[in-house]
Amino acid sequence: MNDYKRKLDIANGRVDLSHGAGGRAMGHLIEAIFHRAFDNDWLRAGNDQSAFPAPAGRMVMTTDGYVVSPLFFPGGNIGTLAVNGTINDIAMAGAVPLYLSASFIIEEGFPLADLERIADSMGAASREAGVPIITGDTKVVERGKADGVFISTAGVGRVPIGLDLRADAARPGDAVIISGSIGDHGVAVMSKRGNLEFDTAIASDSAALHGLVAAMVEAGGKHIRLMRDPTRGGIAATLNEIASQSTVGFHIDEEAIPLKPEVAAACEFLGLEPLNVANEGKLITVVAPAGADAVLAAMRAHPLGVEAMLIGHAVADENCFVQMTTSFGGGRIVDWLSGEQLPRIC
Amino acid sequence: MNDYKRKLDIANGRVDLSHGAGGRAMGHLIEAIFHRAFDNDWLRAGNDQSAFPAPAGRMVMTTDGYVVSPLFFPGGNIGTLAVNGTINDIAMAGAVPLYLSASFIIEEGFPLADLERIADSMGAASREAGVPIITGDTKVVERGKADGVFISTAGVGRVPIGLDLRADAARPGDAVIISGSIGDHGVAVMSKRGNLEFDTAIASDSAALHGLVAAMVEAGGKHIRLMRDPTRGGIAATLNEIASQSTVGFHIDEEAIPLKPEVAAACEFLGLEPLNVANEGKLITVVAPAGADAVLAAMRAHPLGVEAMLIGHAVADENCFVQMTTSFGGGRIVDWLSGEQLPRIC
Structure with missing residues (x-):
C-alpha cells in the first residue's frame, strides 16, 4: 500500500495548494478530514461518484452555493448551512431528502483545524438529518483568490407519490x-x-x-x-x-x-x-x-x-x-x- | 406581473452584490443569462429544485468544483469543463448521465459579457451531450474575495443493469x-x-x-x-x-x-x-x-x-x-x- 493515511498536523497546519492538486497530499486531506467527518462507505469506496438504488416514482435535484461571512456564527457555521439548506430545498418540494454531495473551494492558508470543525459540523448535521454526504470534491486556490472556504452542496430526494408542489400553484383564497x-x-x-x-x-x-x-x-x-x-x-x-x-x-x-x-x-x-x-x-x-x-x-x-x-x-x-x-x-x-x-x- | 424581465446591459455591465442578494436584480440576472443559455422548462418553472422521473435500478451522483485559471483557454472555458467534467465522472461508473445542477460563485465586478459567454458554452455543451442543467444557484462575493467565477456542478445518472465498476476491482493480468x-x-x-x-x-x-x-x-x-x-x-x-x-x-x-x-x-x-x-x-x-x-x-x-x-x-x-x-x-x-x-x- 502507498502511504495513503499519513497524519496531517490538523491542530497547527494550513491548507496549501498541494491539497487541491489531485496527488497524495489531497488524498491525505480527504481521508483525514472529510472521510472521517462524513463517515460512510460511499466515500470510503473512493470513487469519483457514488451509487445508490433509484427510488420509485419522481425525484428532485437541487444545489446551493454557500459563501456566508463570517464562516462561524451563533447557531451554526457554513457547513451546517450547506447541509441543512440543501436538505430544505429538497424538502420544499415535499420530498424526502436522500443523498447529498459537497464541493469545497478552499483558500490557500486556511487553517486545517477550521476545516475540520466545519466538516465535523456537516457530518453531525448530515447524521442528525439521516441524509449522507456520498460524494465530494476539493479544490484549493491561491491566497487572496477566495475567502476562507466556499461550499456548494447538491442533493437528491424522492417525491411522495401524488405530490406535485409548484411555485405557480397559489390561488386566491389560499x-x-x-x-x-x-x-x-x-x-x-x-x-x-x-x-x-x-x-x-x-x-x-x-x-x-x-x-x-x-x-x-x-x-x-x-x-x-x-x-x-x-x-x-x-x-x-x-x-x-x-x-x-x-x-x-x-x-x-x-x-x-x-x-x-x-x-x-x-x-x-x-x-x-x-x-x-x-x-x-x-x-x-x-x-x-x-x-x-x-x-x-x-x-x-x-x-x-x-x-x-x-x-x-x-x-x-x-x-x-x-x-x-x-x-x-x-x-x-x-x-x-x-x-x-x-x-x-x- | 412584477418587472421580472428587465434587460441587463450585458455588453457593458458587471456583476454586483445585488445580483446575489435574492432580490429582483438576481431574478433579472438568472432570467437573462442562465435561463436563456440553459433553455429548459425545469429552470423556467422557477422552483428551488427540479423534479424528474426516477429511472429503474441503480443511480450515481457526483460533484466537482471548477476553479480553472484563466477562465478561457484554447478548446474551452470553465463552463465547458464544468459540464463535461461532471458528465465524465458519471460516465466513469459506466452510467448514463441524466441531469446536472450548477452553482455559481461570482466575484463582484465580473463582466456580464464573460458570464454570458460561459453560460452559453455550458448550454451548448449540455445540449450536445443531451444532459440538461435542471437547477442552479448564484452567489456573489465582494471584489477580491474570489477570482472571477467558480462553478460547482453536480450530476446524476443511471447505471445499466448488471454493471458495477469499482476502483478496487483491478486484478493482476488486466x-x-x-x-x-x-x-x-x-x-x-x-x-x-x-x-x-x-x-x-x-x-x-x-x-x-x-x-x-x-x-x-x-x-x-x-x-x-x-x-x-x-x-x-x-x-x-x-x-x-x-x-x-x-x-x-x-x-x-x-x-x-x-x-x-x-x-x-x-x-x-x-x-x-x-x-x-x-x-x-x-x-x-x-x-x-x-x-x-x-x-x-x-x-x-x-x-x-x-x-x-x-x-x-x-x-x-x-x-x-x-x-x-x-x-x-x-x-x-x-x-x-x-x-x-x-x-x-x-
Whole structure:
C-alpha cells in the first residue's frame, strides 16, 4: 500500500495548494478530514461518484452555493448551512431528502483545524438529518483568490407519490402560513460581522426542515399548494416571488408574523426591515382553504413548527402585490429589494 | 406581473452584490443569462429544485468544483469543463448521465459579457451531450474575495443493469487502455497563464465521454473492471490511485502512451512530466484479459477513442507500484506527485 493515511498536523497546519492538486497530499486531506467527518462507505469506496438504488416514482435535484461571512456564527457555521439548506430545498418540494454531495473551494492558508470543525459540523448535521454526504470534491486556490472556504452542496430526494408542489400553484383564497419567527439567521450572522459586531443572544435558526415537511404532507398533502424556505431576501422576497410566479397577490398581517423582540431590536439598531432578513430554518406554505387548519395544527405539533402562524391569504391581483396591514393598522406594499441588504448571509 | 424581465446591459455591465442578494436584480440576472443559455422548462418553472422521473435500478451522483485559471483557454472555458467534467465522472461508473445542477460563485465586478459567454458554452455543451442543467444557484462575493467565477456542478445518472465498476476491482493480468493522447488540457491552460504565456496550437481535449463509454459497455461491459478520467495529477495520479485501491501494481510502456509531439515539446519547455498533466477528455479503463480486444476495438471505432492504446497491465504487487518501461528501454517507478505541479488546472 502507498502511504495513503499519513497524519496531517490538523491542530497547527494550513491548507496549501498541494491539497487541491489531485496527488497524495489531497488524498491525505480527504481521508483525514472529510472521510472521517462524513463517515460512510460511499466515500470510503473512493470513487469519483457514488451509487445508490433509484427510488420509485419522481425525484428532485437541487444545489446551493454557500459563501456566508463570517464562516462561524451563533447557531451554526457554513457547513451546517450547506447541509441543512440543501436538505430544505429538497424538502420544499415535499420530498424526502436522500443523498447529498459537497464541493469545497478552499483558500490557500486556511487553517486545517477550521476545516475540520466545519466538516465535523456537516457530518453531525448530515447524521442528525439521516441524509449522507456520498460524494465530494476539493479544490484549493491561491491566497487572496477566495475567502476562507466556499461550499456548494447538491442533493437528491424522492417525491411522495401524488405530490406535485409548484411555485405557480397559489390561488386566491389560499392560506399563507409561516413555521416560526423571522430574521433570526440574518441577525445572528450580522452580529459577528467584523465591522459592526454586537452582543446578542440571537442564534441562527439553521435547521433541516424535512421532518416538519413530512408531518405537513401527512396531515394535508393534497391541500398544500407549495412550500418555500425564505432565505436570502427574507419573507418579502419569497412572497413576491410566489406572487409573481402564481400571478396572485398576498394580503398579510404584520401582527401575525412571529418576530422575537431581540431580533426586532437588532433590526432597528442595524436599520434592517425584518421582512427582508434571511431565515435558515423556517418555511412558508400556501395551503388551499380546506386544508389550512389541519396543516397548521400538524406544524404546531412538530418541534420546528410550534410557533407556526397563519399570516395572511392569497388574493386575486394581476399586479402581484404583497400588501401588509401594519401593527399600527395602516397598510403598505411589501416590495422585494432590488439591491443587497445583506451580502453573504448564506 | 412584477418587472421580472428587465434587460441587463450585458455588453457593458458587471456583476454586483445585488445580483446575489435574492432580490429582483438576481431574478433579472438568472432570467437573462442562465435561463436563456440553459433553455429548459425545469429552470423556467422557477422552483428551488427540479423534479424528474426516477429511472429503474441503480443511480450515481457526483460533484466537482471548477476553479480553472484563466477562465478561457484554447478548446474551452470553465463552463465547458464544468459540464463535461461532471458528465465524465458519471460516465466513469459506466452510467448514463441524466441531469446536472450548477452553482455559481461570482466575484463582484465580473463582466456580464464573460458570464454570458460561459453560460452559453455550458448550454451548448449540455445540449450536445443531451444532459440538461435542471437547477442552479448564484452567489456573489465582494471584489477580491474570489477570482472571477467558480462553478460547482453536480450530476446524476443511471447505471445499466448488471454493471458495477469499482476502483478496487483491478486484478493482476488486466489490460490497461487509454482512450487517446495525454496532457493536452494541462498544456492548453498553461499556455494562457499570465506569467508564462506561449504560442501553441494545442487545445484542451475537454469532451463529454459518455458516448464513448456507452460503446465500451455495449462491446464488453462484463469485462470492464473500472474506468477513470485522468484529470488533476494526470495518468500518474490515476494509475497510482487505482493501484492503491485495488492493491495491485501496474506495468506500463511509455512508447505505447499517445502523446502529441507539440504537447511533449511544451512539457519539456515548461519542465512538466506529461504523465502528471491533466486531461479533460480522456479515460483510462482496466479490462479483464478476455474483454480487452473487444473494448479496445469499440473505443477505436468511436470518434473520441480513435487513438486508444493498450498501454500496459496490472500485476501482483503489494507495494502497489506503477512501473514504466521507458522509451529508452529502461524502467522507472511512476510516482504521483505529493505537491502541486499545476494549481487551478480545472
